[in-house]
Amino acid sequence: MSFSRVVRTANNSKQLGIRSFQTSKPNLSRWDSKPDQPPTVKKVIDDAANSFFLTEIMWGMYITAGYFFRKKCTINYPFEKTPISPRFRGEHALRRYPTGEERCIACKLCEAICPAQAITIEAEPREDGSRRTTRYDIDMTKCIYCGFCQEACPVDAIVEGPNFEFTTETRIELLYNKEKLLANGDRWETEIASNIASEYLYR
Template sequence: MALTVKFRLPCAFRSLTPIQARSISLCRQINTYKIVGKPAEEETLQTGLDFVTRGLLMTEIAKGFALTLGMIFKEPATINYPFEKGPLSPRFRGEHALRRYPSGEERCIACKLCEAICPAQAITIEAEPRADGSRRTTRYDIDMTKCIYCGFCQEACPVDAIVE
């Protein structure tokens, strides 16, 4: 003769079918937590000595201080950015700038090689002749919305007037 156990469901679950009620009761059993781990240690002389050495002798503080002292003598991992610049990759393509001589005069000699080589036609140069026969720029514009940062203008410039 088989023994059947019947249980009474809470009010909210009485309208459920027996299969639904069984799945809910299984979920309730599955969701119980079981604590796994080491049992609590008994107070022994060794754990008492560990507590005393950690508390009175401050070994953790000494270890942290030793780590700090070790880092003082190493090379810093950061730089003082606005005043120091890090190394740039040769593949770096940044915004172009027109260089000047220390006197303040632009280096550009208005040869228009950069304007001719620019694939995006982002460079516009206007120049006028000087009294000594050389040409100097009156207007030098790089339209940065058109620029594709290819660097051809920098490579084409014979006087290194354009830098990235």
């Protein structure tokens, strides 16, 4: 584009009232405001008194002392622990009957209802015609502890026990097999049975 054409374009824009190649004027209203009023004698005295007597620091120490003598809200974990609800959903376990027989009948309702697809079951019939699991795996890294497996089980075989201290250092330790789940059930059977009995009327 030639220089003469640029000039003609600018002239045409002026005739049409178009403001081309212009920026808005800066707003200087905030610089035109009146200067702050000089401090009064009262304000000077108040500021000096607050600085000299450290009133803000003393007020903060007063609040701290009030909380210091109140009843403690914390506990010395792990040496102290709070009570756990009977409905607490912790580490999974497979239960047995008092005779030692496994409760699980391999109906696979827990596997079907699990929203995280964390349960894998394989089963086969036994000589007496009943079904029992040959494989019962739970991927605890997928589990969301919703409790659906426990609610779906018709024989109270799979439960979420009271144990919540089962952290591990490797991922493979959180892949529970049938033996691990049965061991959990044997370990926590007393607490699990008591919790289920206390909630019997609400199930």
